[in-house]
Amino acid sequence: MTPDLEVERLKIRFIAAYERLQQRGLITEEEFEAIIDLLDRLDEVDEAELKATLGRFQALKKQLGKDETT
Amino acid sequence: MSTEVVPVGEAWPPQRGRLSDPEAERRVLGILIQYPELIDSVIDRLRPHHFQDRTTRKVFDAILSLYTSHGRISYSRVYDQLRKERAFPDIERVLLELTESFTSPGELEPSTELLMAAYARRRLWEAAQAIQQMVLEETETSVAEYQARAQEIIFEASQEATGLEDEVKDLVDILGRCYVRLTERREGKQSYGLLVRFPAIDYLTTGFKPKDLIILAARPSMGKTALALNFAVNVAKRKIPVLIFSLEMDDEQIGDRIVLSELFRLQQTDTPVSSMEYATRMDDAKFAATQSIFNELYHLPIMVVDRRGLTTAEIRAKARKVKAQYPDLGLIIIDYLQLIRPPRESSTKNWALVVGDMVREIRDLAGELDLPIILLSQLNRGVEARENKRPVMSDLRDSGNIEEFADVVMFLYRDDYYYPERAKQEGTEGEVEVIIAKQRKGPTGSAKLRFIREFTRFIELAPEEAAR
Numbered sequence: 377m378t379p380d381l382e383v384e385r386l387k388i389r390f391i392a393a394y395e396r397l398q399q400r401g402l403i404t405e406e407e408f409e410a411i412i413d414l415l416d417r418l419d420e421v422d423e424a425e426l427k428a429t430l431g432r433f434q435a436l437k438k439q440l441g442k443d444e445t446t
Numbered sequence: 447m448s449t450e451v452v453p454v455g456e457a458w459p460p461q462r463g464r465l466s467d468p469e470a471e472r473r474v475l476g477i478l479i480q481y482p483e484l485i486d487s488v489i490d491r492l493r494p495h496h497f498q499d500r501t502t503r504k505v506f507d508a509i510l511s512l513y514t515s516h517g518r519i520s521y522s523r524v525y526d527q528l529r530k531e532r533a534f535p536d537i538e539r540v541l542l543e544l545t546e547s548f549t550s551p552g553e554l555e556p557s558t559e560l561l562m563a564a565y566a567r568r569r570l571w572e573a574a575q576a577i578q579q580m581v582l583e584e585t586e587t588s589v590a591e592y593q594a595r596a597q598e599i600i601f602e603a604s605q606e607a608t609g610l611e612d613e614v615k616d617l618v619d620i621l622g623r624c625y626v627r628l629t630e631r632r633e634g635k636q637s638y639g640l641l642v643r644f645p646a647i648d649y650l651t652t653g654f655k656p657k658d659l660i661i662l663a664a665r666p667s668m669g670k671t672a673l674a675l676n677f678a679v680n681v682a683k684r685k686i687p688v689l690i691f692s693l694e695m696d697d698e699q700i701g702d703r704i705v706l707s708e709l710f711r712l713q714q715t716d717t718p719v720s721s722m723e724y725a726t727r728m729d730d731a732k733f734a735a736t737q738s739i740f741n742e743l744y745h746l747p748i749m750v751v752d753r754r755g756l757t758t759a760e761i762r763a764k765a766r767k768v769k770a771q772y773p774d775l776g777l778i779i780i781d782y783l784q785l786i787r788p789p790r791e792s793s794t795k796n797w798a799l800v801v802g803d804m805v806r807e808i809r810d811l812a813g814e815l816d817l818p819i820i821l822l823s824q825l826n827r828g829v830e831a832r833e834n835k836r837p838v839m840s841d842l843r844d845s846g847n848i849e850e851f852a853d854v855v856m857f858l859y860r861d862d863y864y865y866p867e868r869a870k871q872e873g874t875e876g877e878v879e880v881i882i883a884k885q886r887k888g889p890t891g892s893a894k895l896r897f898i899r900e901f902t903r904f905i906e907l908a909p910e911e912a913a914r
Contacts, residue, residue: 381480381545384521388545391525392538409526416522 387415465568466498469547470560475505476547477554482519484551488558489513496565501540504533521545566604573603590753594763601766640776640818643680646893646906650882651854654777654818658886659809661848663823663837664858665830669878670822671695672902673858673895674779675703677820678748686776687747689768691761693785697752703902704748708739710901721900747772755787758807769815778815780808782822783848802847809851823848825857835864839883855884860897878904 391412398408414421414429474492478485494510497503508527512519521541528537548557577596627638639653654660664670671694678688692700702724709719717735719728724736749772751764761780769775780786788800805821812819825841837857842848849855859879862869869875876899881892895904 384480385542385545387522388525388538388541391522395529412522412526416518416520 383418387418390415465564465571467560467564468499468502470557470564471497471499471502472544472547473553473557474561475502475509476544477551477557478506478509479519479521479524479541479544480548481551481554482513484554485509485513485519488554491562492558496562498561498564498568501534504528504531505540505544507531508533569603570600573599590760591757594757594760597763597766598759640681640686642677643683644676644893644895644904644906646895647880650891650893651885651888654820654854655887656816656818657813658818658853659805659812659851660818660820660854660856661823661842661852662820662856662858663825663842663848665825665835665837665863667863668858668860669897669899669902669904670858671781672703672707672897673878673880673904674781674820674822675700675902676707676904678777678779679704679707679743679746681777682746682748685747687749687768687772687774688777688779689765689775690748690750691756691764691778691780692750692752693754693756694781695752697750700750700752704743705736705739706901707903708743709736710898710903710905712736712739754785757787757789758804758811759789761786762807762811765811765815769817775815776817778812778817778819780819780821782824784824798847802851805848805851809853821852835859836879836881837883849884852884853886854882857881857883877907 394403394408394411397403398405403411410429414426418426474488478488489510492506494503494507497506505524505528508524508531509519511517511527512523517523521544525537525541528534528541534540576599580595580599581592639651639655639658641648641653662670662674675690678690682688690700695703706721706724709721709724712718712735715735717731719732719736723732728736749768751761753760756764765778783801783805786804788804808819808821823842825837829835829837829841836859839849839855841857842855857880859881861877861879862875866875869877876896878895878897879892880895882888882890884890894907896907897904
């Protein structure tokens with residue numbers, strides 16, 4: 377598998393994870409769409425923008441991970 | 447992996463792998479999403495229904511939606527599209543599998559071919575099921591109708607499965623074929639169209655072209671059938687098969703007419719045979735002369751279907767069958783339009799529309815079989831009410847869109863039919879005007895022939911008569 381496809385697989389997993397957050401009401405539809413848009417344009421965005429956008433949701437994601445294990 | 451197969455009927459055969467190719471379907475999608483620049487190479491022939499698997503079909507739908515809305519195509523966008531459409535659960539798993547479905551974009555073309563071939567097989571299988579069901583349910587009234595409908599079903603299935611790949615043709619290819627035909631004509635190997643060996647008509651038409659619908663229309667007794675049969679014999683004498691649908695006369699009447707028109711050739715010999723003699727008794731010498739005409743005609747590749755009340759579907763089915771048997775079939779004659787039975791479902795439709803549909807179907811048949819079809823037609827009585835009784839295009843208007851669908855419209859007009867005294871005085875008895883009122887690929891105009899009524903035979907006029 378090419379590195380490009382590996383990245384695409386990673387994006388799919390990311391989107392699926394954020395979709396679960398959205399389904400639980402932890403992020404809004406607009407926020408979810410912003411994430412999809414960001415991941416889709418990953419080549420064009422710089423690291424700072426990436427951290428700023430995704431960083432806001434990392435805590436939620438970690439929290440969700442804990443919930444799922446307990 | 448979600449490879450839910452949509453069952454077609456309950457008796458989906460166990461070897462369904464031959465009727466669908468889930469791997470090829472996934473490969474195509476995986477490549478299209480990863481290499482969206484390749485979509486243009488398949489978008490004109492690939493349709494959602496080509497995908498047997500319901501899930502892959504939904505993914506292709508999503509790709510199409512993005513493509514038609516000029517949206518970016520990527521795994522992220524396809525995910526988003528599928529999510530919004532609530533296409534199916536577990537989008538993540540399906541898309542991850544698509545990323546693993548192919549190894550190189552070079553697999554797109556062969557995989558597309560594979561999935562379309564599976565679709566073609568599926569359509570044929572469904573057609574076979576439909577035919578089986580039709581026969582068991584007795585939906586048609588006669589065996590001929592079953593055969594016609596069965597051919598129709600198979601034809602529709604194979605037409606649809608063939609796809610649209612040949613619709614866009616390169617000018618270089620087109621001109622190449624034109625050039626080959628040009629050189630063949632120049633070398634005398636081939637005429638532009640099918641010559642009917644009446645120089646005055648051939649000069650105007652340069653021969654009837656393949657795929658053309660030629661309407662030969664006239665009021666009764668003008669000689670429509672006779673001229674069409676003369677065309678048929680002249681064409682068949684060059685070993686080009688001709689198929690005649692005679693919805694009025696039976697096969698023996700057709701045979702007698704063909705013999706009679708050839709007996710005319712004996713008029714200048716020591717043993718002329720009159721039509722009366724042919725219909726009654728004749729001496730040995732005349733019988734021998736007539737036998738020689740029979741011997742010449744036996745070899746002509748003319749086929750006759752003389753069943754009354756044929757529908758266009760039945761005509762199409764029989765014509766296809768003959769074309770399959772005689773691939774060089776060169777001409778079809780249908781005598782005549784007003785005797786073709788309209789389909790049952792048309793009883794509530796406007797008559798002109800029904801006739802228009804039938805004419806269009808016959809034109810399509812000419813295109814499909816790649817040969818000219820001469821469709822004889824009656825004209826309405828409006829002609830009789832006019833002072834100048836030469837038919838004009840508007841005389842066809844009550845009969846649907848004939849003029850619109852026809853490539854050539856020919857009318858027959860005999861002055862001596864309406865004004866016998868005048869014709870006698872002017873010496874124009876037996877003269878027939880063949881009026882080319884419409885010709886898509888050539889000029890309009892008229893040619894004159896002589897109609898020898900006794901022998902139902904048309905001949906060329908002498909030059910001084912033609913110049914009158």
